[in-house]
Structures are given as C-alpha cells and as structure tokens.
Amino acid sequence: MELNTPNKSHLISTPLSQFEDSPVFNYINNLSPIELVKSVHSSDQSLNSLAFSSPPSVFASPKLVSQRDTRSFLTRRQFLDPSKHGLSQVKDANSTSEGVSAAVKLSNSSAEQLGRLASSSSAKEVTAEPLNEQLELAIELPEALKCDIASPDKNIAPLDAIRTDTETEKGDKSNEKHFSYESEKNLRKICRIEQSEDEAGVDWVTLVSNVADAFYFESSVIEEHSEEQKLMVDPGTISFISNVLQIPQDNTNELENSNDYSEQETGETGTQSTGKNKEADKMPAVLSGTLLNKLVVNDVAAKVDVKGKKRESSCKQQNRIRRLVFEMAGAHKKETACQESNAYPISVQSDSEVDHIEKHSTPRISMLSRKGIGLHLNALATTSSDCKVVKIATLSSTRQETKTGLVLCDNEDKVIENAPQTSTDVSDDFGISSPKVKRPKMEHVGAACKRCNCKRSKCLKLYCECFAAGLYCIEPCSCQDCFNKPAHEDTVLETRKQIESRNPLAFAPKVIRSTEFASEFGDETNKTPASARHKRGCNCKKSSCLKKYCECFQGGVGCSPNCRCEGCKNTFGSKNGVEENELEGVEPEELEKKFSDVTSRDMIEEGEEEHADRPIPSETARSSIQLPMTLGVRFSRSQPAFGASSQMCPSQKLGKEIFRQPKFETHLQAIPEEETPEVLNSSCPPANGVKSTSPNCKRISPPHQGFGSSAIWRSSRKLILRSVPPFPSLNSPHQQ
C-alpha cells in the first residue's frame, strides 16, 4: 500500500502529534486493539477511524500530500488511529522503494500471520510475484490491491492467481466466488476473534489494520473510479470491506446512477463514499504518483473537473476512466469492465490479464474471452472507448508506455492509430495532453457509450445499438425490458449467435476502412479518404445520405457501389464518386461541423491514409481499421475475428474482396469469435504487407512475433503479442 513513502514515518508522526490530544485519540488510546475492533463494529466513528485511518498512513507520501489539498489531508488524519499509526510505522520499516510491492508483502505477512485468511492466498500469490518492475508498476498496483483485498468477487479473478496458478480452481468462477466468500468469512472471523479475544495482541490489531488499509485503499480507489466512472468494483470485495470495516454508508446513493451491473456494488461502494469524498481526491494523486505518474494525474484532473458534471458525461468519463482504472488495476474484473463500459472486453485488457490469458487458457479465461469476444466484438471495434482499451492494452509494460496508452485512450477521437498524427496528437498520445484537450474528447467518448432506448426489442436485436455494438446496456440506457445485461449473458450470447448465424457480419463493424477497399471497387473516384466504406452499403432514399439516417454518413464514410441509395450526396463520398476528394481539401473544422452530430457510430480514422484533418466522427474510432493497433488486444479479448480479419488485415487475408466477396464473409463466419486467434494468426500474415492503413496488422502479424515474440517486439507491442495467443476460443478446444 505504501507508495514510495520514504518519509512516511515523518508524515505519520506529524499527524499523530496533532491528534494526540484529541478526544478521539485518547479514546482510542485507552482502548485495546481488540476493543478498537469491537468499537468498529459498534460505532461508526470508530469504524471510520479504523477504516480510513490507514490510507493516510499507508499512502500518504510526500507527493501525495503535496498534490492534495491540505484540507483533505487533514481530514484524513483525523481518522488516523493509534493502532494504525503503529502499523504504519511498521510498514514504514518494511516499506520498500516500491510501495505497492511492499504493501502487498506486508499484507501477505499479515495474512500469513493470520494464516486463516483465505484471502491471504491471493495475497500470497501476489507476493510471490515480483512486483518490482516499475514498468509494470501500474499493473502491479492493481494487483497489489487485489491481492490485499483478495477480492472474492466472482467476476474478478485475481490476475495473480491466474498467473501463478492457472490450474487452480480460481479459474472457476464458482470456485472463486466460493473463495471470495471464504475470504470474507475468514476476515470476519478474524474480526470476531479479535473481538472475542481481548488478549489478541497488537499484532492482531496491526494485522487488522493492515487488512483494513489494504481494503481501504482498494475501496478508495474503487470508489474514486466508481463514482465518476462507475467503475465496476468487485461487489464481493467492496461488500467484504464494508462488512468488515463497517464503513459508514452515508453516501450510498452516490452511485445510484450506476448501471444495473453495479447495483450490487453500488450499495457497498457507496458505503465507502464517506471516505471517498475525502479520499477520492487523494486517490488520483496516489495513482498518479505511484502508478502512472503524471499521466494518471492528467486523467485525474479531468476526472475531478468533470466531477461536477458527473453523470452527464459520466458515460464518456466512465469509459475512459474505467478503462484506465482497469488497466491500472490490472483489470480486476472482467465482467466489471464489460459492464462498465458495456464493452465486455475491456475488463480483460490489462497487460497482466492479457498475459494471463495468453499464457493460460483456463476456463476462467475462456469465460472471459468468451464474454468479451463474443459480445464485445463490436464494442471493441466500434466504441471509441474500445479504442482506448485497445490502446491501453497495447501499451507496453513500461510505465511510459502505459501512460501513452492511457492517453491514447483518452484520445479516442483522434486517430487511434499509434502513430501520432500531429504534435498535438503526439502530446496527447503520450499522456501529456492537458485536461482541456481531453474533455472535448471525453464527450466524444460519451458518444461511444451507447445509450439505447429500445422498448420492444429487449435490446436483443440489432435495432439496439448497444447490442449491435456488442455492448451491454448500462445505466444511461433508457431501454425497457432489457435483456442485454450481464445477468442475461446466456440469452445475449444465444441471441447473438442466432443473429450471426443469419448474418455473420451482423456484429462486424459497419464501417470498414481499408485502402484496399478503393482498389477493390477499382474506382478511384469513389474512395473515401480513408478508403473506408460501409460494409453493406446504405439504402437511403430520402436522406440523400446526408443525414445520420445513412449509415455511411453516420460512419463518416462515403457511399460505395454497394450502396443502393438514391440521390446520394454523401459528403464523405457519394456513390457516384463525386465529392469524396473534396473532403480532403475541406478544412477539418468544416468537416467536423458536418459531422459534428455523429456521435454514435463506429469508425476509426486511419491517420496514415486519411488525413488527420478528416472529420472524425466521434465514434469513428469504433470500428474500423484502427483496430489494428488495438486489434491484437481487442480481438484477443473481446473482439473476434471479425475485426481482426476484416479490419486489421483485410488485404492480407482476403485481399480486396473484403466487402463483396462472399468469401470474406464466409471466412468471418467460419471464425467464431472465440477462434479469433486463428484468424489473427492466419489473417495477418506479416508477409503481406502491411498496409499503411493497418499498421496494426504489421504489428500483429510479424512473423517473428509469436507468442514468444522477440523482446523487441514485445517491448514495442507487448500487449499485442500477448493478446494474440489469448484467444483461446471458448468453443474451440483446439485453441489451447
């Protein structure tokens, strides 16, 4: 928990001195550790102090403090409790340069001492893993948190666990669940023990406080994110924490707006909101300081700013932040991620997870991939947020890369492509972007967040944008009788399957960008700047393809020969090949203006071919070719083959026939989402060239890049490489 807090002791000492005279302090002082525990149960205040005290001591690093406002800091101190301090000091002694790892270790030790904590197992595992690599710090932190908390959540399989022991039952959700419950049970036991045993020594208290700290940290983190991003926190974890610590539940309502998925957690999450208010501010700082450094900070800043608006742009923010969080946190929860952004896959995106997945195709993973891939195919491709995810996933293990990834994610709007288009982009990409820049983007992100309004389709038909995009419906949706929720996963999958059986491309990104596309049609006149086209073409009759009724227009692409539109005047390129090129000359602002309304389609601009200035539908990011970068990740996680095949390396795979060739479709069909790996492998043969359009392909396909790809490759595209293997198809045993 401690994050590089060399002076921690100092910090702690100061607060103590301040509070020594306080009634609370005296009271606590008089209480034995055990009693404190009791008090925790009995009185909220006590609990609060206990629950919240730890964070400061644990996390309060000079950096953090400096970043935070004095008020919050002080507030936190109030909660400090003596036992805590003692604990913190101990921690200090133990603290290593790497706070996270230290924290984890500490927790482990505690767990070991307790020995009874089932949760400790996870912690142990985590500990076992070296967390020293700064490069993976971001991931580590999450892990640490996880471990400490040993989140029982069924949804979240501890990455650690997966890593260390793929074989363990952890892969099994039920088992995990059980495990989690056990952990909780054990923890509770501990509490009881303390209560019952007055003699329980300081050790117990310390242990408890450690645990509390760990949880606290977790909770705070979760809360922070959940509040603004509706981050899906592991219900089990939260509940556990809340239960154990009995954190006041004053702010339970804060998360009211959270989607159904989060409902479970909402309550619990809310429970910690109290601390959150105070702590929330801190968390960002903590994260930034420890994990992402400044990058995170930027994000945080954005978050904070947005806070006031919270729900409005919540979706966007959520997507962005969530992903961020997940990534940072090591994608605690698979489903969570899915739920959150509705983008199923996201959850699994973290490097660590990816690694796990790649390395181990455990049932759990399968489940994940299944969910993610199956449902989120489009989500990945379509949602800008998805792009984010992908980017993140793409991030290399290094911290900087992480930053970049995160930043990139933020910039979904912008070219998703790796290559920074412009200096601005670059800056953004590298996490240097300022909140200012991001905000606008965030809005776009919001666009990515589908908000359907289905009333009769139960959100199980393509009418539903969420469903069509491979996303679960979430809170913002106004749908009725919605079945497109994790709770109905089976139904969703089945329905999806049926639809796919009818039309394999049903869930494929509607807009496909490919340089080849133009060539395919052989007409130079009709090539959209990006050579992107609607996969099926529109059938507009009255809108002249000038309104979003037109999917081509909505997707920001010109109409193609496939279109059966009448009176096409698509500004992105008419079917007749009138004005496509016009756009190029047009000022970005104009184009943007034209397209400003488009917010909910998926298209990803290809920076390379396209003009950076070309209007990028906010959602453009979703679908297309952009995938490449992300493809690896996306596909690996959630998106299936389709994206990979069609968007990533169309040329490589099918050449120019992507759109028209039944072959292509067939191919896609043939490739179950779960089987994506195959697709990727086969589809992106390095040999072919990687088209400018699909840099991703290059990366993905490099011959040498197998799972064990070269270090270089790894370094640059670490995630991608990893992502490829993971595709263990749920359905196809042969995968692994």
Add this chain to the structure above:
DNA sequence: GAGTTTGAAACT
C-alpha cells in the same frame, strides 16, 4: 419532450 421521419433489421 412529443411527434415525425427515416432506414436498418426482422419477418414473411
């Protein structure tokens, strides 16, 4: 916010 328009999706 309600009503209309539109075209994709679904159905026959």
Add this chain to the structure above:
DNA sequence: CAGTTTCAAACTC
C-alpha cells in the same frame, strides 16, 4: 430475393 413490417435512432417542432 423481394416485399412488408417492426423497430429505434435521427430529426423536427
């Protein structure tokens, strides 16, 4: 495959 219906987003007022 074509025609019709259903549906929900996009749009208008």
